[in-house]
Amino acid sequence: MMDEFEAIRPYADAEVPAVMARLFADREFLDILARFRFPRLAGPMGWMLKPLIAQRLRREFAGIHSVDTLQARIEMYLDRTIERATDGITYSGLENLQPGRAYLFIANHRDIVMDPAFVNYALYQTKMRTPRIAIGDNLLQRPFVSDLMRLNKSFIVRRSITGRREKLAAYQVLSAYINHSIRNDGESIWIAQAEGRAKDGDDRTDSAILKMLHMSRKDEPFADSLATLRPTPVSISYEYDPCDQAKARELYIRATTGSYSKAPGEDDTSIALGITGYKGRVHVSFGKPVTEVPEDAKQLAVDIDQQILGDYRLFPVNYLAYRIWNDRDPEITIPDLGDLFTPAEIERAEAEWGKRLAGCPSVQQPYLIQQYATPVRNQYRLKAGLSL
Template sequence: MDQFHDIRPYNDAEVAEVLSNLVETPDFINTIIGFRFAQWPKFLQAPLAFCVKLVLKRQISKISNVHDFQMIVANYMERMIKTTTSSVEYRGIEKLDKETGYLFLSNHRDIAMDPAFVNYGLYLAGLNTVRIAIGDNLLRRPFVSDLMRLNKSFIVKRSANGIREMMAAFGQLSGYITQSLTQDQCNIWIAQKEGRAKDGLDQTDPAIIKMFFMSQKKEKVSFSTAMANLKVVPVSISYEYDPCAFDKANELHQKSTTGNYEKAEFEDIDSIKNGIVGQKGKVVVTFGDVIKEGFETAEEFVEEVDRQIITNYAIQPTHQAALALQQGLPSTDSAFSGYLDSCPEDLRETVLAMYANPLKQQKKYLNV
């Protein structure tokens, strides 16, 4: 019996059927039309749907396994990088071994692009792409779940209710991650905490570390040995510009002024779209060092993850400009000043803090 069938990515044998079902899913087709042909008149929706389905059927006829699907994704990544970034730089990737499965524990800025940039770097370096952890809160539309699982995503059941159901979900997730790394020799990507760091402060949630340990704890493996078995590599992802910055600032501003923020039903899907198509400037992905034995508690392990993520974070001109403006000094980056001018006035201080915080956090760690 496949104990992970409801959370694992799709395997090669499942790809053709899932793709065939997707093409016949009106919600999927209408989403593509809304994304690619938003300015077209409504009365053309039916013929557009017919044409989109024809094109998709032709494309999926060439896809018979997960690798084929990921090659299509790689083509879209190349196009996205050309149109929305000034450059993408990978640091520390040369330290990774092609024969080893790593647990990439990453800071989190963008729902889709964080793992996508990690994946693309591994692909370019000839390493195995990652199995991606994704919360079920993002999968309210079934076609999104199918697309993610085709792209080697596995599901984190954040919506589990009650202690017993949550513990069962965490146990299943822990077992899947451990098996992926130690038996399958696959790479895993997971964020250091639930949700994006909207304020620019990167901090690992100890509950994530405790979840990693659960499956090996049952086998009486010590915490230090168990975590070393997982070969955790902290990853720092830095964007010169965050395409979702103003939306994040609006959420933070509303929470701070009213104490509440009500998400729209498909707001996360909009964030995914905006993160993909929005301008990012320079992107830097830094792979840290494998964390070995010597950490006896989740809290000690968290300290090491945070140290690597924060000190390895690539400081961009936008971070320096934001801190200068916070300190009442002239902006060190005229482009950032123009960008800030386009921000609603009541959100500017929040946006400034978002960009300045990674630099302030790094200075604190480095005592500079």
């Protein structure tokens, strides 16, 4: 059965040793590790460092013959990243999930690697199976990145195809794979609610993704087909986004020139910054699986958004940004910061927010403010019973 999914599926346990051997011999991969671990020495001493790193990796990962044991080993590195780059991570809603059940986690999308990594981490800590992760092929420009991601339960979404017929065929396979994973393999799936990160802070589910999930099950009504997948909204909030300046710059260029083209290696920079950059506090909220699925994809998107936007953890910085936002919403009332947070929390946030604003060119500042302010508007519109 797996043959039709050969080109997109994650690696199976039997493939782990061979793929790891290939990775530890990949010059580009070793070069990036050398630069990451020893930034000053990597240039002049790279020729000496790379064989040493390869040797150490082979030693450290010797005896790993399955994806689960590999994830257990990676978890140690994730712990370290969380310690260095965050002020702690919290979770809510895990009681909505039943161990042994497979879910379709539909999540807001802010960071390329860390969004699914934090979801994995939460489930791993509670001894639940980690999901298979949807990742766009635009991020897999180099063979070693593809190997790394597919070792870690990622499957490939072919976003770079342009022909309409090829696109349809690719979505058909993707739809069949996601359904097969949940229904037949009993393995959960993580997928972003829309293509690409929400760079303006406006988290909205694209109903086209929900329709894609039904493509391979046209013999069943939409509502029944989707209900079998147990769609579960997931909302992730970073107090601070390490890529916020880059996102503001992109939004500004788009708004002023009408388009934006990425520089070579820009995705790599976003990935590295997203992993290592300071995030403040991080909260992951697991919503309630949608059991009453409507017959209409657009209505299901609205239902999912209500949970994602309603469960989003707002931090002091979000309110600080909202206060100076030009697009404040006249229909909603926002409580005073002092009623929500301690003076120490507010003071810390003001210092960090001031630093971020100061580091952002004034013409780009509105787009930085928008990223942090939009979740406040969305959540309070929901609370007031207004349309989103």
